[in-house]
Amino acid sequence: MSLFTSPLAEEIAPDLLDRFQRYVRIDTQSQRDIEGSPSTAGQLDLSRLLVEELRAVGLQDAELDDNGYVMATLPGTVDGDTPVVGLLAHVDTSPDAPGRGVEPIVHRAYTGGPIELPRNDTVLDPAAMPELAGKEGHDIVTSSGDTLLGADDKAGVAEIMAAIAHLAAHPELPRPTLRIGFTPDEEIGQGASRFDVERFGAACAYTMDGSTVGELQDETFSGVEAIVTIRGVDVHPGFATGKLVNAARLAGRVLAALPAELTPEATSGRQGFIHPYEVTGTAGKAVIRLIVRDFDDDLLERHVAVLRATAEEVVASEPRASVDVDVRRQYPNMRSHLEPFPEVVEAAERAIRDEGIEPLRTPIRGGTDGSLLSEMGLPTPNVFTGGHEYHSVREWASVQDMAAAAATIVRLAEVWARR
Ligand SMILES: [Zn+2]
Numbered sequence: 001m002s003l004f005t006s007p008l009a010e011e012i013a014p015d016l017l018d019r020f021q022r023y024v025r026i027d028t029q030s031q032r033d034i035e036g037s038p039s040t041a042g043q044l045d046l047s048r049l050l051v052e053e054l055r056a057v058g059l060q061d062a063e064l065d066d067n068g069y070v071m072a073t074l075p076g077t078v079d080g081d082t083p084v085v086g087l088l089a090h091v092d093t094s095p096d097a098p099g100r101g102v103e104p105i106v107h108r109a110y111t112g113g114p115i116e117l118p119r120n121d122t123v124l125d126p127a128a129m130p131e132l133a134g135k136e137g138h139d140i141v142t143s144s145g146d147t148l149l150g151a152d153d154k155a156g157v158a159e160i161m162a163a164i165a166h167l168a169a170h171p172e173l174p175r176p177t178l179r180i181g182f183t184p185d186e187e188i189g190q191g192a193s194r195f196d197v198e199r200f201g202a203a204c205a206y207t208m209d210g211s212t213v214g215e216l217q218d219e220t221f222s223g224v225e226a227i228v229t230i231r232g233v234d235v236h237p238g239f240a241t242g243k244l245v246n247a248a249r250l251a252g253r254v255l256a257a258l259p260a261e262l263t264p265e266a267t268s269g270r271q272g273f274i275h276p277y278e279v280t281g282t283a284g285k286a287v288i289r290l291i292v293r294d295f296d297d298d299l300l301e302r303h304v305a306v307l308r309a310t311a312e313e314v315v316a317s318e319p320r321a322s323v324d325v326d327v328r329r330q331y332p333n334m335r336s337h338l339e340p341f342p343e344v345v346e347a348a349e350r351a352i353r354d355e356g357i358e359p360l361r362t363p364i365r366g367g368t369d370g371s372l373l374s375e376m377g378l379p380t381p382n383v384f385t386g387g388h389e390y391h392s393v394r395e396w397a398s399v400q401d402m403a404a405a406a407a408t409i410v411r412l413a414e415v416w417a418r419r
Pocket residue numbers: 090152153186209
């Protein structure tokens with residue numbers, strides 16, 4: 001019995017897998033704290049390849065702009081004023097796990113049980129990964145164990161490419177004009193910032209950047225980043241008596257004083273958190289970088305106030321030390337920006353059902369490019385890709401589920417063409 005969701009998915013799968021394996025081998029890790037776009041040159045290697053491949057399937061206007069954004073058009077096949085629909089995925093991979101030298105492995109017809117990868121003793125254990133436990137019989141793609149796979153978001157890139165190639169080869173299938181966008185630097189929160197919504201010219205768009213098959217997301221965290229800078233008084237330790245004020249120790253006390261229940265590991269569902277993700281420090285100066293998240297803007301502000309009060313209170317215990325808390329907005333919950341356009345989410349729901357899948361409506365405990373794009377006037381919910389365990393060496397993706405996502409794109413085109 002085929003585990004594909006449809007004959008369409010099965011037909012698209014070989015091309016999809018071929019593209020996916022090609023894309024993941026290109027090192028496209030983005031890098032934080034880099035001026036300019038894209039943050040790394042490797043992303044351009046993939047973007048240039050995508051332009052070539054888009055042209056090869058007939059999208060003659062495909063081009064890469066100076067900031068590393070690829071845009072292209074697949075003209076519609078229906079008359080009338082159907083809206084232009086956008087499809088988006090990001091080419092970069094996370095800086096949080098090794099991303100160079102990815103060598104994908106396809107484990108055909110997974111028989112269940114742990115998957116042992118050849119490098120670093122990395123094991124994918126279904127006992128610890130309920131999603132994997134349900135994929136017996138699927139073809140599972142992993143890395144070799146010492147890098148991430150890059151399904152986030154090359155699964156999305158490959159799904160769009162394979163769906164577009166299929167649609168371009170089948171002009172008899174109804175479709176609106178489709179605009180394709182491949183963006184850089186999503187993982188460092190910069191994917192949407194230089195996106196030219198006007199030039200893209202779509203009425204709405206979909207990011208192919210979710211995970212579990214069926215996922216359709218129209219709600220994200222609202223996110224801010226906070227940088228706490230503590231300055232102490234640095235003196236040679238041999239002469240420090242009564243003089244030294246150790247900023248690193250103060251940073252440790254600030255971390256210890258943050259509410260233990262407001263962490264990513266202790267929260268779920270709709271609860272927010274305060275998450276220190278990088279700490280650097282010397283006696284003279286310590287910097288704590290944190291992200292603060294919530295679905296509710298008032299609660300988000302409350303978490304930021306707690307962080308600020310905690311840092312100030314701890315550092316105030318030492319009058320010669322000083323603290324600065326710099327809060328930067330990262331992205332908004334997309335929900336309020338999508339609500340005025342219910343047809344956008346409805347069309348995706350319909351397309352997922354047409355592929356024989358029950359839509360899963362889960363809020364994203366994170367952000368996507370769609371968060372900012374929706375705020376910028378391009379309503380952009382997020383759709384599943386079939387990849388899992390993102391940003392880790394255990395990342396994996398099911399070929400059958402990726403094919404389901406690509407087939408969903410073809411269905412989505414039809415849903416919009418028939419509106
Ligand atoms: Zn992603």
